[in-house]
Amino acid sequence: MLGAILVESEANELAPSVRLKDLAVVEGARSNQLTGIGLVVGLPGTGDRSGMAMRMIRNMAEQYGLSLGTREIRSRNVAAVTVTCNLPPFTREGQTVDVLVSTLGDAKSLDGGVLLQTPLKAANGNVYAVAQGPVTTGGFAAGGAATQVSKNITTTGRIPGGAIVERDVPMEYASDSKLSLLLRQPDFTTAQRLALSINNKFGQIAVPLDAARVEVAFPPAYAQYPASFVASLEQLEVRPDSVARVVVNERTGTVVMGGNVKISAVAVTHGNLTVAVAEAPQVVQPEPFAGGQTAVVPRTEVAVEEQQGRVISMPATATVTELVDALNSIGATPRDVITILQAINEAGALHGELVVM
Structure with a gap:
């Protein structure tokens, strides 16, 4: 096994200054997880053998007015999948985001498949995006009855820009002319330095509440322009501290x-x-016509x-x-x-x- 030793800067006073936007985030400006269950079709015989995918095909066909019996659905060209994505903050209706597609059943590969339209829901049950498109896996899997060759993981794939946002997620990051900054790595000293950096620039408007939160009031000049104020905050330089x-x-x-x-x-x-212990057994054979039997004598070498x-x-x-x-x-x-x-x-x-x- 290869090893490595990494040593950080020798002293805190030698630590570099970092932009505020790299140390903290604005409370309320957060991502949201979306999840859905769908079907990937067009697979070259690498799909599901489970009944779950077959039931999903039958349910989808019924939505289009088709009635299919169980015996009429015999296909290894489809796979039941989960579709997930993170909806970044401030994403608006009509924008696209990447999605991750993963098999639910025993499908061997999603390479070459196409995801059918799949609604993506948040934890509250509301649909915020719809995903569809060709799946890219970055690998391959091929083989027969005796052997199989694969490269990378083919049961998980991505669809770049595969989900269209259908509903905005409300984002409220400022209330009562105040906002809160949340440190990525909570630390009392860093929170104090962050507040001092803001106060040196805008006056006494920032107060560290704990190791993770700094409350900031809007200056009068920025009362009507919260986005511009946050942009100005993000460019401030702060020297972070860290625990030994x-x-x-x-x-x-x-x-x-x-x-x-x-x-x-x-x-x-x-x-x-x-x-070091090594086994070197020796085979001993009897003399010709002696009537003896061949035997293996164990020999152990210890170093x-x-x-x-x-x-x-x-x-x-x-x-x-x-x-x-x-x-x-x-x-x-x-x-x-x-x-x-x-x-x-x-x-x-x-x-x-x-x-x-």
């Missing part, structure tokens, strides 16, 4: 450490013990290799960069770093949050 955190992924050997993580005085030693551990000493208030440099000096791999960090955290010398994924 170390994130490790044991499956991939990835370690991400913030530059504000401090290490107390600690000594670290780490050695590797490798044990043990222990690498000599080295000791490093970290001074108090050591930074994460100094820790990484010291660990690299003793030849520690990313997986070694993960084990060492967990041990340092257990010893109480790691001043920050250790997150193991």
Whole structure:
């Protein structure tokens, strides 16, 4: 497994300024999830064998005045699917959005299929969009009775611009000449800095309510132009703060450490013990005409290799960069770093949050 060690900036004062629009969103300006169930037709024999798709075909035919019996519907060219999409904020009637199409039954592939008109509903049961169009999967699946070849996932596909918005979603982001900004990563210090940046530009109009919310009043000059005011807010520069955190992924050997993580005085030693066990059975045959039987004699070879551990000493208030440099000096791999960090955290010398994924 390949591993990686990523180190963020060394100190908070070196952290770059970020646009407000990249740190926070306006409360009320949110996306909405839409879902529907439909039929994909025109598949080259890769559709459903389940009765669900057949019942959907019969129900659709009845809407057009056709009456079909169960025995009349024998097709592997259709598939029952779920159709989902996210309706972005401020999307208006007549605009189009992308949709995701996924199989419900045992269809093998949606490649080459066409989604029939499918209404998309929100959680309140109202229809806000209608989806239809050819499905693109970005892969293929082909085979016969003995083997099958596939590339990428063909049971899920997309229809770019496949849904037409039929109803506007009400968006109210300003009330009583105020709006609220919600931080993407809640933090009291960042919320305070965000409010200070707004106040330095427009006067005393912003108040941090908690780690995630900053309330902003409209200046008199923007009372009738809320959209222009939000656009001006989005361009303000803010220097964010973050919690001292170390994130490790044991499956991939990835370690991400913030530059504000401090290490107390600690000594670290780490050695590797490798044990290799190999089976090499030997076949023993009797002499000719001896009347014996051929036998297999088990032979096991065990090899043990222990690498000599080295000791490093970290001074108090050591930074994460100094820790990484010291660990690299003793030849520690990313997986070694993960084990060492967990041990340092257990010893109480790691001043920050250790997150193991």
